[in-house]
Amino acid sequence: MNRKLSIAIVGVGKIARDQHLPAIAGLDRFELVACASRNATVEGVRNYPTHDALLQGEPELDAVSLCATPHVRFEQARAALKAGKHVMLEKPPGASVHEVEVLREMARVAGRTLFATWHSRYSPAVEVAREWLAKRAIRSVEVRWKEDVRRWHPGQDWIWTPGGLGVFDPGINALSIVTRILPREIVLKSAALSVPSNRQTPIAAELDFSDEQGVPVHASFDWRYGPVEQWEIEVATSDGNLFLSEGGKRLAIAGQPVDLAAEREYPALYERFQWLIDHGEQDVDVRPLRLVADAFLLGSHQAVEPFED
Known part of the structure; x- marks a missing residue:
């Protein structure tokens, strides 16, 4: 169990450079040996133009971390599992719920690990909030997840195409936290999606859920907000309000x-x-992605002003 694990990154974009590369470099158990990207390279490792070329050129590789857009993640993960690699998926884990379930079964049959990651669940406030809420009567939940798309996704057209999720790309981070900290499952009741007239995915969304006991959960997502982000979850309980802010970096309970x-x-x-x-285990929780899929199924669509990057 203590041997070093060789790993490669597929998709060397902003998230890989900002987060994945520094994280791997700071850990003892992983050794980054290769990367695959159409338009970028990483110094000090072997670089390949495609994930297929990577898999052919690195037969002894232990694992791959897939950081490309969700549109192509299924084919990349399927190829990696067939090649006997452990697979880590950036969020969202796929372009559809079913394809992730197919990958889960492929990994089980192959005896490989599949890890569908939700990075916001690893913010420092999340587990503290979860433990505190487990012992309280919850009355309502309010989620406000708002930011400026031009700051976080400049020039990224894929987010506006089918499978790109639009404002749910950040909003799914909030849903990953909500599904972790609340003690009961939530179900979507209604959704209103604001879609720019020249795009195919929403720039804003209003969502109403309830949990298994009828407790209301409202979420407001908006990509037209700034310059300071609003990444907040407020839970009203019998013992005061729990307030998670800055995406999970800050936490206050009953005002303290x-x-x-x-x-x-x-x-x-x-x-x-x-x-x-x-x-020899897997970690594949599709609940946040399923809630987003439900929003597209149940949501009313309202055309709003065109979006120009």
Whole structure:
């Protein structure tokens, strides 16, 4: 279990450079040996133009971390599993719920680890909030997840195409936290999606859920917000309100700030991946993606002003 694991990154874009590469470099158990990207290379490792070329050129590779857009993730993950590699999926884990379920079964049959990651669940406030809420009567939940798309996705046309999720690309981070911290499952009741007239995915969304006991959960997502992001979840309980802010970096309970550990989302993801590989297990939770799919199924669509990057 203590041997070093060789790993490659597929898709060397902003998220890979900002988060994945530094996280791997700071851990002892993983060794980055190769990368695959159409338009980028990484110094100090072997570089390939495609994931197929990577798999052919690295037969001894232990694992791959897939950071390309969700449109292509299924084919990449399927090829990696067929080649006997452990697979880590950036969020969202796929362009559809079913394709992730297919990959889960492929990984089981192959005896490989499949890890569908939700990085926001590894923010320092999340587990503290989960433990506190487990012992309280919850009355309502309000989610406000708003940011400026031009800051976080400049020039990225794929987010506006089918499978790109639009505002649900950040909004799914909030849903990944909500599905982790609340003690009961939530079900979507209605959704209103605001779609730019020249795009195919929403720029804003209003969602109403309820949990198994009828507790209301409202979420408001907006990509037209800024310059300071609003990444907040507020839970009203019998013992006061729990307020998670800055995407999970801050937490207050009944108006009092809570001391938290330092933020280390992506190093924690890779530590989890390593543990799963060592123990021959999988971690594939599709609930956040399923809730987004439900929003597209149940949501009313309203055309709004065109979006120009």
